[in-house]
Amino acid sequence: MTELDKTTFARQHVHSMSFLRYFLLAVIILGSTFGDVYIAKGMKQIGVVTVSRWRDLLFAPLHFYVALGVVMLMMFYISYLASLSWADLSYIMPATTLGYVLTALMAHFMLGEHVSLTRWIGIIMISFGVGFITGGPSLTVTPTPEGVSPHLEIHR
Amino acid sequence: MNHSSAVATWLMVLVMVGLNTAGDMTTARAMRRVGDFSEVRRKSGVLGVTIAVLTEPWFYLGLLAMTLSFFAMLAALSFIDLSVVIPASASLTFLLDLFGCQFFLKEHVSRRRWLSGILVLGGIILLRT
Numbered sequence: 001m002t003e004l005d006k007t008t009f010a011r012q013h014v015h016s017m018s019f020l021r022y023f024l025l026a027v028i029i030l031g032s033t034f035g036d037v038y039i040a041k042g043m044k045q046i047g048v049v050t051v052s053r054w055r056d057l058l059f060a061p062l063h064f065y066v067a068l069g070v071v072m073l074m075m076f077y078i079s080y081l082a083s084l085s086w087a088d089l090s091y092i093m094p095a096t097t098l099g100y101v102l103t104a105l106m107a108h109f110m111l112g113e114h115v116s117l118t119r120w121i122g123i124i125m126i127s128f129g130v131g132f133i134t135g136g137p138s139l140t141v142t143p144t145p146e147g148v149s150p151h152l153e154i155h156r
Numbered sequence: 157m158n159h160s161s162a163v164a165t166w167l168m169v170l171v172m173v174g175l176n177t178a179g180d181m182t183t184a185r186a187m188r189r190v191g192d193f194s195e196v197r198r199k200s201g202v203l204g205v206t207i208a209v210l211t212e213p214w215f216y217l218g219l220l221a222m223t224l225s226f227f228a229m230l231a232a233l234s235f236i237d238l239s240v241v242i243p244a245s246a247s248l249t250f251l252l253d254l255f256g257c258q259f260f261l262k263e264h265v266s267r268r269r270w271l272s273g274i275l276v277l278g279g280i281i282l283l284r285t
Contacts, residue, residue, distance in 0.1 A: 012264060013266065073226075077222075084188070085187040085188075085190055085196075088257065090253075090261075090263050090265050097250070097279070100246075122278075123283060125278050125279030125282065127279075129272040129276035129279060130272070130276065132271065132272045133268065133272035133276075
């Protein structure tokens with residue numbers, strides 16, 4: 001659905017999301033979250049990297065967990081590139097922070113870690129912020145006499 | 157935390173924030189120049205999308221910034237206080253990105269987006285500290 005007022009030439013927002021595009025947002029969130037978790041796990045196994053052990057840093061991507069993390073981050077990156085081709089960064093960026101919420105919830109419900117009241121408030125704030133932005137339009141366009149820029153593909 | 161390790165920690169935060177923001181801005185600009193992937197794919201196939209991305213100079217700037225940021229994070233993971241570095245760099249990058257969207261990418265950052273951004277920023281700070 002497009003909500004575009006062609007009577008003005010100011011930058012405006014339009015909806016450009018579809019089911020597949022929301023799914024790719026989920027891949028961004030899961031890919032970045034699990035990617036970071038596996039890389040952190042791998043780097044802990046590798047140990048402290050000092051200047052004299054710089055080769056360890058260079059060869060870190062060959063470690064199993066670091067490599068797994070890199071594969072997840074590649075999935076994140078491809079989905080991220082695709083999403084940025086049809087939505088604003090100021091729309092995608094808050095949505096991706098749901099990964100922080102996911103990490104905290106997993107730590108609480110799967111690992112039984114204590115989540116403090118402050119963190120629960122943080123989780124609620126991020127969730128509200130993300131819900132508020134993803135419920136709104138996703139792309140900035142500039143109406144021109146020939147149409148809109150960038151050219152808008154309408155997804156229903 | 158002694159003085160030199162505090163300096164090292166905040167220096168690393170600044171490096172990561174700078175690289176992350178630069179990566180986000182240049183990548184977003186590259187993808188805006190490439191255009192909607194679905195539309196490019198319909199006209200010239202998956203190969204067309206790949207070629208369009210790989211021939212976009214801004215894409216390489218973004219890739220370079222993100223690669224450097226990745227190795228900075230790997231280095232940071234091994235020698236400095238993560239409880240400071242991760243929340244500080246995540247929240248500062250988020251804030252700088254919002255300004256970058258408005259002034260560098262020329263996106264229409266509406267009141268709704270600023271409000272959402274402030275909620276999310278506050279949430280990141282509470283959740284990660």
